[in-house]
Amino acid sequence: MLGLRKSASDAVQQGDEYFRWRGGSVSRLESLFDAVIALALTLIVVSVDVPKSFDELMLAFRKLPAFAICFAILLMCWYYHFLFHRRYGLEGYPVVILNCVLMFLVVFYVYPLKFLYTFMFAQQGEVQIDQSQMGLLMALYSGGFVAIFVVMLLLHIYAWTRRKDLELNRNEEIQTRMKIAEHGIYILIGMLSIGIACLGGWAPLAGMIYALIGPAQFANAFWWTRKLQLKT
Numbered sequence: 001m002l003g004l005r006k007s008a009s010d011a012v013q014q015g016d017e018y019f020r021w022r023g024g025s026v027s028r029l030e031s032l033f034d035a036v037i038a039l040a041l042t043l044i045v046v047s048v049d050v051p052k053s054f055d056e057l058m059l060a061f062r063k064l065p066a067f068a069i070c071f072a073i074l075l076m077c078w079y080y081h082f083l084f085h086r087r088y089g090l091e092g093y094p095v096v097i098l099n100c101v102l103m104f105l106v107v108f109y110v111y112p113l114k115f116l117y118t119f120m121f122a123q124q125g126e127v128q129i130d131q132s133q134m135g136l137l138m139a140l141y142s143g144g145f146v147a148i149f150v151v152m153l154l155l156h157i158y159a160w161t162r163r164k165d166l167e168l169n170r171n172e173e174i175q176t177r178m179k180i181a182e183h184g185i186y187i188l189i190g191m192l193s194i195g196i197a198c199l200g201g202w203a204p205l206a207g208m209i210y211a212l213i214g215p216a217q218f219a220n221a222f223w224w225t226r227k228l229q230l231k232t
Contacts, residue, residue, distance in 0.1 A: 016087075018171040018228055023089035029099055030085050036103040037078045043110045044070040066117035073113065077106060080152055088159045088166060095158065102151045109144035116141050134203035139194050142206065146190035153183040171228050178224035185216045 026034075044067060081102070085091075116137060119127040129137065156179045159166070163173055189212055197206040 019087050019175055020172070021086045021089075022166060023086045027085070027091060029091055029096060030082075033081055033099060033103055034078070036106055037074055040074050040106050040110045041071065043107075044074070044114045062121065063118065066114070066121045069117045070110075070113050074106070074110075077102075077148060084152075084155055084159070087172075088162075090159060090162065090166075095155065098151050098155050098158070102148065105144060105147050105151065109148060112137065112140040112144055131203075135197040135200065135206070138197040138203055138206040142190045142193040142197065146187050146194065149183045149186040149190065153180060153187065156180045156183060174224055174227050178220065181220050181224070182217060185220055186213065189213055189216070 081099075115127070119129060119137075156176060160173075160176050160180065163176065166172075168176065189209060193206045193209045196209060197203060
């Protein structure tokens with residue numbers, strides 16, 4: 001069973017420039033994922049208590065960069081999830097199962113995510129970690145990163161296998177393949193980070209490898225965008 005969800009009028013909606021949105025109103029599955037993201041954002045919040053002194057206020061501001069990065073990463077996950085459901089409107093059993101796995105990973109990923117970036121911006125002595133544990137921390141962080149994008153990749157591969165049922169046009173097929181490649185790049189770079197961290201390499205290098213994401217994704221977008229049939 002395809003599990004294609006359309007709008008109340010059963011019409012395909014206009015979405016982004018080269019992709020018609022097949023998802024209708026927000027489903028219970030999407031609402032549940034929104035709640036999970038909200039929970040994850042709560043877990044990374046700077047502090048649950050209002051500062052009672054100026055020193056506590058300054059401590060909260062010192063944690064702001066770490067919070068901002070964690071916030072941005074979680075919102076990126078939310079946006080990819082949002083875009084997938086808007087574009088394809090799929091809610092068959094494979095999509096439900098993958099969503100459940102994704103929600104579990106997001107909640108678990110919050111802990112290494114927050115710890116890593118808190119450590120990066122913390123003053124000396126604020127976060128307790130031995131130098132020998134840095135590699136394991138990067139492996140845990142990258143493992144969660146890879147797992148999340150493996151699920152995203154599988155969601156888009158599933159959509160690709162249903163392209164005839166979804167009646168994807170040429171531009172939509174190209175953009176689907178671009179997303180598959182995009183998530184594959186995230187996975188590859190995350191795996192490189194894990195390899196560096198686990199093979200006893202310099203732990204900061206396992207983090208610096210993520211700087212490759214920008215150029216790699218720019219090249220990926222440039223390659224596939226050239227194939228699009230421009231509107232006249």
